[in-house]
Amino acid sequence: MVIAVLAVQGSFFEHERILDRLGVEYFEIRHKSDLGRDFDGLILPGGESTTMGKLLRELDLFDTLKKKIIDGLPVYGTCAGMILLSSRLSNDDNVYFGTMDMTVRRNAYGRQLGSFETVADVKGIGEVPMVFIRAPYIESIGEKAEALATVNGNIVAARQGNQLVTSFHPELTDNTKVHEYFLSMIK
Protein backbone atom coordinates (compact mmCIF):
# COMPACT_ATOMS: atom_id res chain seq x y z
CA MET A 1 0.00 0.00 0.00
CA VAL A 2 1.30 3.46 -0.95
CA ILE A 3 -0.23 6.73 0.23
CA ALA A 4 0.21 10.04 -1.60
CA VAL A 5 0.36 13.13 0.60
CA LEU A 6 -0.52 16.45 -1.02
CA ALA A 7 2.51 18.61 -0.11
CA VAL A 8 1.91 21.94 -1.84
CA GLN A 9 1.51 23.81 1.48
CA GLY A 10 0.61 23.19 5.11
CA SER A 11 1.08 20.53 7.73
CA PHE A 12 1.88 17.53 5.49
CA PHE A 13 5.04 16.50 7.37
CA GLU A 14 2.99 15.62 10.47
CA HIS A 15 0.81 13.21 8.44
CA GLU A 16 3.98 11.61 7.09
CA ARG A 17 5.27 11.15 10.63
CA ILE A 18 2.08 9.24 11.54
CA LEU A 19 2.42 7.08 8.40
CA ASP A 20 6.05 6.39 9.42
CA ARG A 21 4.83 5.21 12.81
CA LEU A 22 2.28 2.94 11.16
CA GLY A 23 4.94 1.58 8.79
CA VAL A 24 3.09 2.71 5.65
CA GLU A 25 4.90 3.75 2.48
CA TYR A 26 4.12 7.23 1.13
CA PHE A 27 5.35 9.96 -1.20
CA GLU A 28 4.68 13.68 -1.64
CA ILE A 29 2.71 15.32 -4.43
CA ARG A 30 4.19 18.73 -5.26
CA HIS A 31 4.21 18.68 -9.03
CA LYS A 32 2.43 17.07 -11.97
CA SER A 33 5.26 14.60 -12.54
CA ASP A 34 4.51 13.13 -9.08
CA LEU A 35 1.12 11.95 -10.37
CA GLY A 36 2.84 9.41 -12.64
CA ARG A 37 3.34 7.11 -9.64
CA ASP A 38 0.69 4.64 -8.51
CA PHE A 39 -0.94 5.21 -5.13
CA ASP A 40 -3.76 3.62 -3.16
CA GLY A 41 -4.88 6.51 -1.00
CA LEU A 42 -4.54 10.30 -0.78
CA ILE A 43 -4.15 12.62 2.23
CA LEU A 44 -5.13 16.29 1.93
CA PRO A 45 -3.49 17.98 4.94
CA GLY A 46 -4.29 21.11 6.95
CA GLY A 47 -3.00 24.48 5.81
CA GLU A 48 -4.67 27.36 3.99
CA SER A 49 -7.38 26.11 1.63
CA THR A 50 -7.11 29.21 -0.59
CA THR A 51 -3.37 28.59 -1.01
CA MET A 52 -3.76 24.86 -1.65
CA GLY A 53 -6.72 25.35 -4.00
CA LYS A 54 -4.77 27.82 -6.09
CA LEU A 55 -1.64 25.65 -6.21
CA LEU A 56 -3.67 22.55 -7.14
CA ARG A 57 -4.90 24.37 -10.24
CA GLU A 58 -1.71 26.21 -11.16
CA LEU A 59 0.51 23.16 -10.75
CA ASP A 60 -1.96 21.24 -12.93
CA LEU A 61 -2.80 18.64 -10.27
CA PHE A 62 -6.48 19.44 -9.89
CA ASP A 63 -8.21 17.54 -12.72
CA THR A 64 -6.26 14.31 -12.29
CA LEU A 65 -6.83 14.18 -8.53
CA LYS A 66 -10.51 15.06 -8.85
CA LYS A 67 -11.04 12.27 -11.37
CA LYS A 68 -9.25 9.77 -9.13
CA ILE A 69 -11.46 10.76 -6.17
CA ILE A 70 -14.63 10.46 -8.25
CA ASP A 71 -13.39 7.07 -9.49
CA GLY A 72 -13.17 5.87 -5.88
CA LEU A 73 -9.64 6.65 -4.66
CA PRO A 74 -9.74 6.64 -0.83
CA VAL A 75 -9.03 10.18 0.38
CA TYR A 76 -8.68 11.71 3.86
CA GLY A 77 -8.95 15.49 4.29
CA THR A 78 -8.06 17.27 7.55
CA CYS A 79 -9.24 20.86 8.14
CA ALA A 80 -8.30 22.62 4.87
CA GLY A 81 -8.50 19.19 3.23
CA MET A 82 -12.14 18.99 4.36
CA ILE A 83 -12.80 22.35 2.70
CA LEU A 84 -11.21 21.12 -0.54
CA LEU A 85 -13.62 18.14 -0.67
CA SER A 86 -16.79 19.99 0.32
CA SER A 87 -19.46 20.59 -2.32
CA ARG A 88 -20.57 23.88 -0.69
CA LEU A 89 -18.98 26.52 1.55
CA SER A 90 -21.44 28.66 3.50
CA ASN A 91 -19.16 31.69 3.81
CA ASP A 92 -17.04 31.47 0.67
CA ASP A 93 -17.90 31.36 -3.05
CA ASN A 94 -15.07 28.96 -3.86
CA VAL A 95 -15.61 25.25 -4.43
CA TYR A 96 -12.61 23.00 -5.00
CA PHE A 97 -13.00 19.25 -5.59
CA GLY A 98 -16.60 19.48 -4.40
CA THR A 99 -16.90 15.69 -4.30
CA MET A 100 -18.47 15.37 -0.84
CA ASP A 101 -22.12 16.23 -0.27
CA MET A 102 -21.98 18.73 2.59
CA THR A 103 -21.92 22.43 3.49
CA VAL A 104 -18.82 23.54 5.38
CA ARG A 105 -18.23 26.80 7.24
CA ARG A 106 -14.64 28.07 7.01
CA ASN A 107 -12.97 29.52 10.14
CA ALA A 108 -16.16 28.46 11.90
CA TYR A 109 -14.76 29.04 15.40
CA GLY A 110 -13.38 32.49 14.53
CA ARG A 111 -9.77 33.63 14.61
CA GLN A 112 -6.83 32.00 16.40
CA LEU A 113 -8.28 32.90 19.84
CA GLY A 114 -11.10 30.46 19.00
CA SER A 115 -8.73 27.50 18.45
CA PHE A 116 -9.18 24.72 21.04
CA GLU A 117 -8.58 21.11 22.04
CA THR A 118 -11.04 18.49 23.25
CA VAL A 119 -11.63 14.74 23.38
CA ALA A 120 -14.71 13.20 21.74
CA ASP A 121 -16.07 10.01 20.29
CA VAL A 122 -15.82 9.23 16.56
CA LYS A 123 -18.22 6.58 15.22
CA GLY A 124 -16.34 3.41 14.34
CA ILE A 125 -13.13 4.69 15.94
CA GLY A 126 -13.82 5.57 19.58
CA GLU A 127 -12.53 8.46 21.67
CA VAL A 128 -9.79 10.54 20.09
CA PRO A 129 -8.04 13.78 21.10
CA MET A 130 -9.06 16.59 18.76
CA VAL A 131 -7.02 19.70 17.96
CA PHE A 132 -8.94 22.48 16.20
CA ILE A 133 -6.84 25.27 14.60
CA ARG A 134 -8.92 28.06 12.99
CA ALA A 135 -11.04 25.09 12.07
CA PRO A 136 -14.07 24.61 9.82
CA TYR A 137 -17.11 22.52 10.74
CA ILE A 138 -19.86 20.88 8.73
CA GLU A 139 -23.05 22.95 8.90
CA SER A 140 -25.20 20.44 7.08
CA ILE A 141 -24.62 17.12 5.47
CA GLY A 142 -26.24 15.56 2.42
CA GLU A 143 -27.89 12.16 2.19
CA LYS A 144 -24.88 10.47 0.64
CA ALA A 145 -22.58 11.38 3.54
CA GLU A 146 -22.63 10.25 7.16
CA ALA A 147 -21.66 12.28 10.23
CA LEU A 148 -19.09 10.45 12.38
CA ALA A 149 -18.53 12.95 15.21
CA THR A 150 -20.05 16.07 16.70
CA VAL A 151 -18.58 18.60 19.13
CA ASN A 152 -20.86 21.19 20.75
CA GLY A 153 -23.60 20.23 18.30
CA ASN A 154 -21.48 20.76 15.18
CA ILE A 155 -20.37 17.96 12.86
CA VAL A 156 -16.57 17.65 12.89
CA ALA A 157 -16.02 14.31 11.12
CA ALA A 158 -17.82 12.59 8.26
CA ARG A 159 -17.52 9.89 5.64
CA GLN A 160 -19.00 9.44 2.19
CA GLY A 161 -17.87 6.14 0.67
CA ASN A 162 -14.20 6.56 -0.19
CA GLN A 163 -13.96 10.02 1.38
CA LEU A 164 -13.14 10.76 5.04
CA VAL A 165 -12.92 14.26 6.54
CA THR A 166 -12.16 15.73 9.97
CA SER A 167 -12.23 19.38 11.10
CA PHE A 168 -9.54 18.50 13.62
CA HIS A 169 -5.91 17.41 13.28
CA PRO A 170 -5.13 13.90 14.55
CA GLU A 171 -1.69 14.30 12.94
CA LEU A 172 -0.83 16.91 15.61
CA THR A 173 -1.39 14.35 18.39
CA ASP A 174 0.21 10.99 19.21
CA ASN A 175 -3.05 9.18 18.46
CA THR A 176 -2.98 7.15 15.22
CA LYS A 177 -6.54 5.76 15.34
CA VAL A 178 -8.07 8.03 12.69
CA HIS A 179 -5.24 7.26 10.28
CA GLU A 180 -5.64 3.54 10.99
CA TYR A 181 -9.36 3.89 10.19
CA PHE A 182 -8.49 5.65 6.91
CA LEU A 183 -6.02 2.89 5.99
CA SER A 184 -8.76 0.32 6.66
CA MET A 185 -10.86 2.06 3.96
CA ILE A 186 -8.20 1.07 1.39
CA LYS A 187 -8.89 -2.40 0.11
Add this chain to the structure above:
Amino acid sequence: MSENRYGLNKNLAQMLKGGVIMDVTTPEQAKIAEAAGACAVMALERIPADIRAAGGVSRMSDPKMIKGIQNAVSIPVMAKARIGHFVEAQILEALEIDYIDESEVLSPADDTYHIDKTKFKVPFVCGARNLGEALRRIAEGASMIRTKGEAGTGDVIQAVRHMRTIQSEMRRVQSLREDELFNTAKELAVPYDLVKYVHDNGKLPVVNFSAGGVATPADAALMMQLGAEGVFVGSGIFKSGNPEKRAAAIVKAVTNYNDPAVLAELSEDLGEAMVGINPDEIKVIMESR
Protein backbone atom coordinates in the same frame (compact mmCIF):
# COMPACT_ATOMS: atom_id res chain seq x y z
CA MET B 1 -0.71 31.30 29.00
CA SER B 2 -1.71 27.68 29.55
CA GLU B 3 0.27 24.77 28.09
CA ASN B 4 -2.76 24.03 25.96
CA ARG B 5 -2.88 27.56 24.49
CA TYR B 6 0.87 27.52 23.73
CA GLY B 7 0.44 24.19 21.94
CA LEU B 8 -2.45 25.56 19.86
CA ASN B 9 -0.38 28.61 18.97
CA LYS B 10 2.62 26.52 17.90
CA ASN B 11 0.20 24.42 15.85
CA LEU B 12 -1.13 27.42 13.93
CA ALA B 13 2.44 27.96 12.73
CA GLN B 14 2.49 24.31 11.61
CA MET B 15 -0.42 25.12 9.27
CA LEU B 16 1.54 28.00 7.72
CA LYS B 17 4.50 25.82 6.77
CA GLY B 18 5.49 25.61 3.14
CA GLY B 19 3.78 28.95 2.66
CA VAL B 20 4.51 32.62 2.02
CA ILE B 21 3.47 35.41 4.41
CA MET B 22 3.22 38.75 2.64
CA ASP B 23 3.41 42.34 3.93
CA VAL B 24 0.35 44.36 2.93
CA THR B 25 -0.66 47.95 3.65
CA THR B 26 -4.24 48.09 2.31
CA PRO B 27 -7.24 45.75 1.99
CA GLU B 28 -6.68 45.76 -1.80
CA GLN B 29 -3.10 44.53 -1.39
CA ALA B 30 -4.33 41.92 1.11
CA LYS B 31 -6.78 40.60 -1.49
CA ILE B 32 -4.03 40.47 -4.12
CA ALA B 33 -1.83 38.53 -1.67
CA GLU B 34 -4.62 36.08 -0.82
CA ALA B 35 -5.46 35.55 -4.49
CA ALA B 36 -1.77 34.94 -5.22
CA GLY B 37 -1.74 32.13 -2.66
CA ALA B 38 -0.30 33.77 0.48
CA CYS B 39 -0.89 31.57 3.56
CA ALA B 40 -1.15 34.70 5.77
CA VAL B 41 -0.68 38.45 5.51
CA MET B 42 1.19 40.92 7.70
CA ALA B 43 -0.83 44.12 8.08
CA LEU B 44 1.34 47.22 8.42
CA GLU B 45 1.08 50.89 7.49
CA ARG B 46 4.36 51.04 5.65
CA ILE B 47 6.41 48.25 4.19
CA PRO B 48 10.02 48.15 5.47
CA ALA B 49 11.51 49.82 2.37
CA ASP B 50 9.23 52.82 2.96
CA ILE B 51 9.95 52.82 6.71
CA ARG B 52 13.62 53.23 5.77
CA ALA B 53 12.82 56.00 3.32
CA ALA B 54 10.58 57.88 5.76
CA GLY B 55 12.90 57.68 8.78
CA GLY B 56 11.63 58.73 12.21
CA VAL B 57 9.90 56.50 14.75
CA SER B 58 7.94 53.58 13.36
CA ARG B 59 5.06 52.21 15.47
CA MET B 60 2.21 49.69 15.54
CA SER B 61 -0.33 50.25 12.74
CA ASP B 62 -3.66 52.02 13.18
CA PRO B 63 -6.24 49.47 14.45
CA LYS B 64 -8.70 50.74 11.84
CA MET B 65 -6.30 49.80 9.06
CA ILE B 66 -5.71 46.37 10.63
CA LYS B 67 -9.47 45.75 10.94
CA GLY B 68 -9.92 46.70 7.28
CA ILE B 69 -7.47 43.98 6.32
CA GLN B 70 -9.03 41.44 8.72
CA ASN B 71 -12.36 42.05 7.00
CA ALA B 72 -10.89 41.80 3.51
CA VAL B 73 -9.38 38.29 3.69
CA SER B 74 -10.11 34.85 5.15
CA ILE B 75 -6.47 33.83 5.72
CA PRO B 76 -4.67 34.57 9.03
CA VAL B 77 -3.75 38.23 9.64
CA MET B 78 -0.59 39.16 11.53
CA ALA B 79 0.53 42.60 12.74
CA LYS B 80 3.69 44.06 14.22
CA ALA B 81 4.32 45.44 17.71
CA ARG B 82 7.53 47.26 18.69
CA ILE B 83 10.10 45.19 20.58
CA GLY B 84 9.24 45.42 24.28
CA HIS B 85 6.01 47.36 23.71
CA PHE B 86 3.63 45.09 25.56
CA VAL B 87 0.77 47.59 25.38
CA GLU B 88 0.86 47.60 21.59
CA ALA B 89 0.70 43.80 21.90
CA GLN B 90 -2.30 44.07 24.28
CA ILE B 91 -4.06 46.25 21.71
CA LEU B 92 -3.34 43.77 18.91
CA GLU B 93 -4.67 40.95 21.10
CA ALA B 94 -7.86 42.97 21.69
CA LEU B 95 -8.24 43.13 17.88
CA GLU B 96 -8.07 39.30 17.88
CA ILE B 97 -5.07 39.35 15.59
CA ASP B 98 -3.98 35.83 14.58
CA TYR B 99 -0.24 36.40 15.17
CA ILE B 100 1.80 39.27 16.66
CA ASP B 101 5.24 39.92 15.17
CA GLU B 102 7.44 41.51 17.85
CA SER B 103 9.50 43.13 15.17
CA GLU B 104 12.84 44.86 14.75
CA VAL B 105 11.37 46.51 11.64
CA LEU B 106 9.57 48.96 13.95
CA SER B 107 11.50 51.25 16.31
CA PRO B 108 12.26 49.32 19.52
CA ALA B 109 10.37 50.54 22.60
CA ASP B 110 12.70 48.86 25.08
CA ASP B 111 16.45 48.31 24.71
CA THR B 112 16.64 45.63 27.44
CA TYR B 113 13.44 43.66 27.73
CA HIS B 114 11.37 41.89 25.12
CA ILE B 115 7.64 41.37 25.70
CA ASP B 116 6.77 38.58 28.17
CA LYS B 117 4.84 36.64 25.58
CA THR B 118 3.69 34.00 28.08
CA LYS B 119 1.17 36.59 29.36
CA PHE B 120 -0.77 36.56 26.09
CA LYS B 121 -3.31 34.21 24.53
CA VAL B 122 -2.48 35.17 20.93
CA PRO B 123 0.69 33.74 19.39
CA PHE B 124 3.92 35.65 18.75
CA VAL B 125 6.57 35.34 16.06
CA CYS B 126 9.98 36.87 16.78
CA GLY B 127 13.13 37.50 14.75
CA ALA B 128 16.47 35.82 15.44
CA ARG B 129 19.99 35.92 14.00
CA ASN B 130 21.43 32.95 15.84
CA LEU B 131 20.42 29.99 17.97
CA GLY B 132 20.77 31.81 21.30
CA GLU B 133 18.46 34.60 20.17
CA ALA B 134 15.93 32.11 18.81
CA LEU B 135 15.85 30.07 22.04
CA ARG B 136 15.65 33.18 24.24
CA ARG B 137 12.60 34.37 22.30
CA ILE B 138 11.06 30.89 22.62
CA ALA B 139 11.74 30.93 26.38
CA GLU B 140 9.86 34.26 26.51
CA GLY B 141 6.87 32.56 24.85
CA ALA B 142 7.35 32.97 21.07
CA SER B 143 5.54 30.17 19.24
CA MET B 144 7.23 30.82 15.89
CA ILE B 145 10.66 32.15 14.86
CA ARG B 146 11.77 33.92 11.71
CA THR B 147 15.35 34.68 10.85
CA LYS B 148 15.74 38.45 10.74
CA GLY B 149 17.58 39.13 7.53
CA GLU B 150 17.69 42.86 6.80
CA ALA B 151 14.18 44.05 6.02
CA GLY B 152 13.44 46.50 3.24
CA THR B 153 16.70 45.99 1.36
CA GLY B 154 15.77 43.40 -1.26
CA ASP B 155 19.19 41.92 -0.50
CA VAL B 156 19.10 38.33 0.73
CA ILE B 157 22.61 38.19 2.20
CA GLN B 158 21.62 38.72 5.84
CA ALA B 159 18.75 36.23 5.62
CA VAL B 160 21.22 33.65 4.31
CA ARG B 161 23.75 34.44 7.03
CA HIS B 162 21.17 34.12 9.81
CA MET B 163 19.66 30.89 8.50
CA ARG B 164 23.08 29.31 8.00
CA THR B 165 24.14 30.43 11.48
CA ILE B 166 21.10 28.93 13.20
CA GLN B 167 21.30 25.69 11.23
CA SER B 168 25.03 25.20 11.85
CA GLU B 169 24.67 26.03 15.55
CA MET B 170 21.91 23.43 15.81
CA ARG B 171 24.14 20.84 14.13
CA ARG B 172 26.88 21.67 16.63
CA VAL B 173 24.51 21.26 19.59
CA GLN B 174 23.39 17.90 18.16
CA SER B 175 26.99 16.71 18.09
CA LEU B 176 27.68 17.50 21.75
CA ARG B 177 27.84 14.95 24.55
CA GLU B 178 24.85 15.18 26.91
CA ASP B 179 27.04 16.38 29.79
CA GLU B 180 28.21 19.29 27.64
CA LEU B 181 24.70 20.69 27.13
CA PHE B 182 24.59 22.43 30.53
CA ASN B 183 27.49 24.63 29.58
CA THR B 184 25.92 25.38 26.20
CA ALA B 185 22.77 26.52 28.00
CA LYS B 186 24.97 28.86 30.04
CA GLU B 187 26.82 30.17 26.98
CA LEU B 188 23.61 30.83 25.05
CA ALA B 189 21.84 32.20 28.17
CA VAL B 190 18.85 29.94 27.56
CA PRO B 191 17.02 27.25 29.58
CA TYR B 192 18.62 23.80 29.54
CA ASP B 193 15.45 22.01 28.34
CA LEU B 194 15.44 24.03 25.09
CA VAL B 195 19.09 23.11 24.42
CA LYS B 196 18.22 19.48 25.16
CA TYR B 197 15.33 19.65 22.66
CA VAL B 198 17.65 20.92 19.92
CA HIS B 199 20.23 18.25 20.81
CA ASP B 200 17.65 15.46 20.59
CA ASN B 201 15.67 16.71 17.57
CA GLY B 202 18.10 18.76 15.47
CA LYS B 203 15.55 21.53 15.06
CA LEU B 204 13.86 24.33 16.97
CA PRO B 205 10.82 23.40 19.08
CA VAL B 206 8.77 25.84 16.96
CA VAL B 207 8.41 26.53 13.23
CA ASN B 208 11.21 28.60 11.69
CA PHE B 209 10.56 30.86 8.68
CA SER B 210 12.96 33.10 6.79
CA ALA B 211 12.54 36.87 6.45
CA GLY B 212 14.26 40.08 5.45
CA GLY B 213 15.47 40.64 1.90
CA VAL B 214 13.68 37.96 -0.12
CA ALA B 215 12.84 39.52 -3.52
CA THR B 216 12.71 36.72 -6.11
CA PRO B 217 11.41 33.14 -6.44
CA ALA B 218 15.06 32.03 -6.45
CA ASP B 219 15.67 33.87 -3.15
CA ALA B 220 12.67 32.11 -1.60
CA ALA B 221 13.81 28.69 -2.85
CA LEU B 222 17.34 29.41 -1.59
CA MET B 223 16.02 30.03 1.91
CA MET B 224 13.92 26.85 1.77
CA GLN B 225 16.90 24.77 0.66
CA LEU B 226 18.90 26.26 3.54
CA GLY B 227 16.29 24.96 5.99
CA ALA B 228 13.49 27.56 6.23
CA GLU B 229 10.01 26.08 6.71
CA GLY B 230 8.37 29.00 4.90
CA VAL B 231 9.10 32.58 3.89
CA PHE B 232 8.05 36.12 4.80
CA VAL B 233 8.18 38.55 1.88
CA GLY B 234 7.88 42.20 2.79
CA SER B 235 8.88 44.92 0.38
CA GLY B 236 9.84 42.44 -2.35
CA ILE B 237 6.32 42.08 -3.71
CA PHE B 238 4.61 45.45 -3.66
CA LYS B 239 7.84 47.30 -4.54
CA SER B 240 8.21 45.26 -7.71
CA GLY B 241 6.92 45.93 -11.22
CA ASN B 242 4.20 43.24 -11.24
CA PRO B 243 3.14 42.35 -7.66
CA GLU B 244 0.43 39.80 -8.65
CA LYS B 245 2.71 37.77 -10.86
CA ARG B 246 5.73 37.94 -8.56
CA ALA B 247 3.68 36.99 -5.50
CA ALA B 248 2.20 33.94 -7.25
CA ALA B 249 5.64 32.91 -8.52
CA ILE B 250 7.19 33.12 -5.04
CA VAL B 251 4.34 30.98 -3.64
CA LYS B 252 5.01 28.29 -6.24
CA ALA B 253 8.77 28.54 -5.70
CA VAL B 254 8.30 27.73 -2.00
CA THR B 255 6.29 24.59 -2.89
CA ASN B 256 8.74 23.40 -5.54
CA TYR B 257 11.93 24.79 -4.00
CA ASN B 258 13.91 21.67 -4.93
CA ASP B 259 12.91 21.57 -8.59
CA PRO B 260 15.17 23.79 -10.77
CA ALA B 261 13.10 23.19 -13.92
CA VAL B 262 9.97 24.53 -12.21
CA LEU B 263 11.93 27.43 -10.70
CA ALA B 264 13.29 28.35 -14.14
CA GLU B 265 9.80 28.38 -15.60
CA LEU B 266 8.25 30.53 -12.91
CA SER B 267 11.18 32.97 -12.75
CA GLU B 268 10.50 33.98 -16.34
CA ASP B 269 9.21 37.40 -17.28
CA LEU B 270 8.29 38.66 -13.81
CA GLY B 271 8.97 42.30 -14.63
CA GLU B 272 11.22 44.46 -12.55
CA ALA B 273 12.31 43.23 -9.12
CA MET B 274 12.46 45.79 -6.31
CA VAL B 275 15.50 47.97 -6.84
CA GLY B 276 16.99 47.07 -3.49
CA ILE B 277 19.73 48.60 -1.43
CA ASN B 278 22.91 47.06 -0.14
CA PRO B 279 22.93 46.65 3.68
CA ASP B 280 26.46 48.15 3.68
CA GLU B 281 25.05 51.37 2.25
CA ILE B 282 22.24 51.96 4.74
CA LYS B 283 22.28 53.85 8.00
CA VAL B 284 19.66 51.95 10.02
CA ILE B 285 20.56 48.30 10.63
CA MET B 286 17.35 46.70 11.85
CA GLU B 287 18.78 43.25 12.52
CA SER B 288 20.88 44.49 15.44
CA ARG B 289 17.78 45.70 17.30
